[in-house]
Amino acid sequence: MLSGKKVIIIGDRDGIPGPAIEECIKTAGAEIVFTATECFV
Amino acid sequence: MAYPVIKGARYLLVHVPNMLINNGTTQTVERKKNPDSSYLKNIYKHIRSFEDAVAYPPNQVYIGNISPDELAKMESPWYENLVHGSSRFGRLGEIVPEDEFYAWMKVSDAFELVFLEKGFTDELKLKLKGNELFSENDISKLGSGFEIYEIEKLVRENSAEPLNMGEKLVGCIKRAHDIDVNLSAGVILENTAAKASAAIVLRKLIKDLGIEAESIDYIIETSEESCGDMNQRGGGNFAKAIGEIGGCINATGCDIRGFCAGPAHGLINAAALVQSGIFKNVVVLGGGAVAKLGMNGKDHVAKGLPVLEDMLGGFAVLVSENDGKNPIIRTDLIGKHNVGSGSSPQAVMQAIVADPLEKGGLKIGDIDKYSVEMQIPEITVPAGAGDVPQANYKMIAALAVKKGELDRRDLLDFARKHGMPGFAPTQGHIPSGVPFIGFAREWLLEDRIKRAMIIGKGSLFLGRMTNLFDGVSFILEQNKGKGEEKKQPGKEQIKFIMAEAFRELADNLLQEAGNWNGK
Numbered sequence: 209m210l211s212g213k214k215v216i217i218i219g220d221r222d223g224i225p226g227p228a229i230e231e232c233i234k235t236a237g238a239e240i241v242f243t244a245t246e247c248f249v
Numbered sequence: 250m251a252y253p254v255i256k257g258a259r260y261l262l263v264h265v266p267n268m269l270i271n272n273g274t275t276q277t278v279e280r281k282k283n284p285d286s287s288y289l290k291n292i293y294k295h296i297r298s299f300e301d302a303v304a305y306p307p308n309q310v311y312i313g314n315i316s317p318d319e320l321a322k323m324e325s326p327w328y329e330n331l332v333h334g335s336s337r338f339g340r341l342g343e344i345v346p347e348d349e350f351y352a353w354m355k356v357s358d359a360f361e362l363v364f365l366e367k368g369f370t371d372e373l374k375l376k377l378k379g380n381e382l383f384s385e386n387d388i389s390k391l392g393s394g395f396e397i398y399e400i401e402k403l404v405r406e407n408s409a410e411p412l413n414m415g416e417k418l419v420g421c422i423k424r425a426h427d428i429d430v431n432l433s434a435g436v437i438l439e440n441t442a443a444k445a446s447a448a449i450v451l452r453k454l455i456k457d458l459g460i461e462a463e464s465i466d467y468i469i470e471t472s473e474e475s476c477g478d479m480n481q482r483g484g485g486n487f488a489k490a491i492g493e494i495g496g497c498i499n500a501t502g503c504d505i506r507g508f509c510a511g512p513a514h515g516l517i518n519a520a521a522l523v524q525s526g527i528f529k530n531v532v533v534l535g536g537g538a539v540a541k542l543g544m545n546g547k548d549h550v551a552k553g554l555p556v557l558e559d560m561l562g563g564f565a566v567l568v569s570e571n572d573g574k575n576p577i578i579r580t581d582l583i584g585k586h587n588v589g590s591g592s593s594p595q596a597v598m599q600a601i602v603a604d605p606l607e608k609g610g611l612k613i614g615d616i617d618k619y620s621v622e623m624q625i626p627e628i629t630v631p632a633g634a635g636d637v638p639q640a641n642y643k644m645i646a647a648l649a650v651k652k653g654e655l656d657r658r659d660l661l662d663f664a665r666k667h668g669m670p671g672f673a674p675t676q677g678h679i680p681s682g683v684p685f686i687g688f689a690r691e692w693l694l695e696d697r698i699k700r701a702m703i704i705g706k707g708s709l710f711l712g713r714m715t716n717l718f719d720g721v722s723f724i725l726e727q728n729k730g731k732g733e734e735k736k737q738p739g740k741e742q743i744k745f746i747m748a749e750a751f752r753e754l755a756d757n758l759l760q761e762a763g764n765w766n767g768k
Contacts, residue, residue, distance in 0.1 A: 221708050221718055222622060222637045228593040245718065247708035248545070248634035249509075249624045249675045 211237035219245040251571035253523035253578050255725060256530075257458040258687040260311055260342030261450040261563035262674065263350045263537060264302040265442075267413040269559045272438060273542035288547050295549060295556045299346045302559065304331035307625045310672035311562075313341025313687060317669035326627050328555055341687040343453060350445065350561075351412055351420055352377055356387045357445040357494055362437055364403065365412070365420040370394030382452045395420075410434040429479040439539045442561060443474040444487060447536030448494035450563040454532065455495060458567060465567075466528035468492045468502030469519055471511035472535040473677050491534065500532075508712075509622070509681040511535065512564070513705025513721045516683075519568040520578040520723070531568045535683075537561025538676045545632035545675070557628045562679030566686055573730045576693040582609045584704070584722035592718065598648045601704055601720040609724075613649040616667065616724070617698035620685035621645075622706055623673040641704075642668035681705045686725070693727050701725045 215238045219226030226245040233240055270276055270292060279286055302308060306327040309315040314335065315323075324330045337344040345353070352373045355363045365373070370391050377383045400421050403409035412420035422441065426432035447470065455462050470488035477484030488502030507514045512535055519531040539561065546556045571577065584605040590596050606613060621641035629637055642664035649655035655663055673680030682703040689701040707719040 220634070221706065222640050223635065224594060225592045225718060227716055228591075231593075243716075245708070245710050245716070247509075247711060248632060249622065249629060249637055249677070249680070 209236065213238045214241050215239065216241055217243040219243070221245055221247045222249070250524050250526070252580060253520045253568050254571050254575035254728060255578065255686060255690050256460075256567040256569040256572070256575050257454060258341065258564065258566040258683075258690060259450050259454040259457055260313070260339075260684065260687060261446055261453065262302075262308055262311055262342070262344045263347070263446055263449075263561040263563070264297075264299050264344060264559060265347045265350060265539075265542065265561055266296045266556075266559045267347055267415070268438075268442070268539055268561075269542040269546075269556065270296075271411060271413065272435065272539045273544065273546070273558070274540045275543050275546050277435075279547075288550055291550050292543070292546060292556060295546075295554065297555045297557075297559055301331060301555070303337050303344050304333050304335045305557075306330065306332055307670075307672040308344060308560065309335050309339065311674075311684060312339025312343060314339040317672060317685070317688060320672055321665075321670050326554075327625075328557060328627065342450070345449065348373060348414055348419075349377060349380075349383075350442075352383070352387075352391060353445040353449055354422075354441050355420075356383075356390050357441055357448055359490070360425060362423045362425055363420065363441065364395045364400050364409075364423065365391070366397050366400055366418070367394035369414075369419040381456065382449060408434055410438045426478070431475075431478050431482050440474055440476045440487075442539045443472050443536035444490055444494070445536065446561050446563040447472070447487070447491045447534045447565070450536075450565045451491055451495040451497075451532065451534055454534075454565040454567060460530070460567070462496035463499050465492070465495075465497040465500045465530050465532055467519075467522060467531045468497065468500050469515040469531065469533045470502065470504045470535060471506070471515035471533060471678055472504075473506070473508060473511065473538055474536075487536075488534075491536075497532075507705070507719055507721075508707030508709055509677045510705035510707030510719050510721055511678045512681055512683045513703060513723070516566060516568065516578070516703070517580075517583055517721060517723055519566075520580050523568050523570055524580055529570050532565055533568065534563070534565035535678050536563045537679070541676055545628060545634075548632040549628075552631045554627075554631060557625065558675055560674040560676070562674050562676040564679065564683050564686075566683065571728070574694075574728055576690050576725045577728050579609065579724040579726055582606070582611075582724050584702075584720075586718070586720040588717065594644050595648065595651070597718075597720060598644050601706075601722045602645055602702065603648055603652065605722060605724065611700075612654050613645060613652065614654060614663070614667070616700050616702045618669065618685065618689065618692070618701045619645055619667055619704065620682050620689065620701060621668075621704050622671075623669075623680040623682070623684045624671045624675050625673065626671050628675050636671070638668060638671040639664065681707075682722075689725050693725060696727070699727055
C-alpha cells in the first residue's frame with residue numbers, strides 16, 4: 209500500500225513517537241521525507 | 250542506609266487570564282502573524298472568572314479539596330459542572346488570583362524591574378494585610394507604587410511588558426538590558442512569574458508542615474524556564490533565588506532540567522542527596538510557565554469552551570531523612586529510559602515501568618496507583634491530543650497483558666483501578682507525575698494503598714538537540730518503621746561488622762604470635 213509513496217510522519221510523545229512509526233513505514237517500502245515527534249502538552 | 254522519605258507536598262495554582270492574553274505564546278505568535286484574527290477578537294468572550302476557576306473540579310483536586318477518585322465519579326464536562334461555593338484554600342494547596350500574584354512578582358523582583366501603579370499598590374496592601382504567607386516585610390517591599398504616566402511611558406517607549414487587570418493597566422515589567430534578548434521584558438516576566446509562583450508554594454510548604462525555613466539545606470528547582478544572559482543563557486539559578494524569598498538562609502541549590510521530566514529527575518536527585526547523608530532536608534519545587542498559557546486556546550475558542558489554560562501551576566515537595574513514618578522513596582528501584590532503550594511505546598514502558606518492578610520482584614499490578622502525565626483531559630481532547638493520562642494507563646496495562654500478568658479483557662478495568670483522571674493544568678513539568686505525591690503520601694499513611702509509582706516524561710526533541718525523549722520513575726512505599734530497619738542491617742552495616750570482626754581476629758593473632766615469639 210505504501211510502496212513507492214512519499215511519507216511525512218508526525219508522531220506523538222504519549223502515543224506513537226515519530227521514530228517508531230518510521231521503523232514500521234520503512235518495512236512497507238515507502239520513502240520517508242520528514243519525521244517529527246510533537247508534544248501537545 | 251535508610252531510604253529517604255516524602256515529608257510533605259504542597260501545590261499552587263494562579264489564575265492569570267490577563268497574562269494568558271498578553272503573554273501566552275499561542276496568543277503572542279498569533280498577534281504577530283495574524284493580528285486581525287477572529288481568535289484574538291473572540292478570546293475575551295471565553296475568559297473564566299476567578300470564581301469559576303476556583304469552582305472548576307480538577308483545580309479543587311489539585312489543591313486537595315476533592316480526591317482524584319471523587320473526580321472520576323463527577324459529571325463531565327467539568328467546566329459545565331462547577332462546584333460552586335468552593336474555597337481557594339485547600340488541604341494541599343491554594344489558588345491565588347492575578348492581582349495578588351502581581352504583588353508576589355513585585356516582592357520577587359530583585360532588580361527594580363516590576364512597576365505597580367500607586368492606587369493598585371494601595372489596594373493590594375489592604376487585600377494582603379493578614380495574608381498568612383505575605384508578611385509585613387513583603388507589604389513594605391511593595392513600596393508606594395508609581396504614577397500611571399510613568400508606567401504608560403515604559404510600555405510605550407521602553408518595550409516594557411504591560412500588567413493588566415482587564416482593560417486597565419496596573420503595572421509593567423521592564424527589560425533588564427537594551428539588546429540582550431535573554432533579559433528582554435518578556436523573558437523577565439516569564440522568569441519572575443516562575444520564581445514568584447515557586448516562592449509562594451515554598452512558603453506554604455514551610456508553614457503548613459510547621460518546619461523552620463532554616464532547616465532546609467538544599468533546593469532543587471525543576472521548571473522549564475531558563476535564566477541567564479547572552480553569555481550564559483541557562484546559567485541559573487532559580488533555586489537559590491526562590492530560597493531567598495522563602496527565608497531558607499541555610500540553603501543553596503541548583504536547577505535541574507529535563508523538560509516535563511524535570512521534577513521526577515529532581516526528586517530522584519533529592520532522594521540520593523538525603524540517603525547519602527549529604528543533606529538532611531531537600532526541597533524540590535517548580536513554578537509556573539507563562540508561555541504555555543492558552544496553548545490550546547484556538548481549539549477551545551473554536552469549540553465554544555472557556556479557555557481552560559488560564560492557570561499557572563506550582564509545587565514543592567520536601568524530601569527528608571527517614572523518620573520511620575512517612576512514605577519512603579525506593580531508591581533501589583528507579584526506572585529510566587536509556588539512550589539505547591528504543592522509542593516504541595512498549596520499549597518506553599518496559600524501561601520506565603517494568604524494569605524497576607522486575608528488579609524488585611514486583612508485578613505491574615503490585616503498584617496500587619500510577620501517577621503519569623496528569624493533564625486535564627478536557628483541555629487536551631478538544632485539541633486532538635487525546636486523554637494523555639488514559640493513553641499512558643492503557644500502555645501500562647497493555648504491557649501487563651503482554652507479560653501475562655493481566656487478562657486482555659481486564660485492560661480497561663486495570664486502567665481505572667490503578668489510574669486516575671488527569672487533574673493538573675497543561676503547564677509542562679507541573680502535571681508530570683508530581684501532582685499525585687500529596688495524595689499518595691496521605692493514602693500510604695492511611696494504609697489505603699501500599700505503593701505508588703511516580704513517572705515523569707520529557708520531550709527532549711523540542712530542543713532540537715536529539716530526537717530522543719526521556720522518562721524516569723520512582724516508587725513510593727509505606728514506611729515499615731525505623732525499628733524494622735534496625736533488625737535488618739544494610740550492606741554498609743554488614744561490611745562494618747565484618748571489618749570489626751576481622752580486625753579483632755588480626756589483633757588476637759598478632760598477640761598470640763607475640764606470645765609465641767616471647768616463649
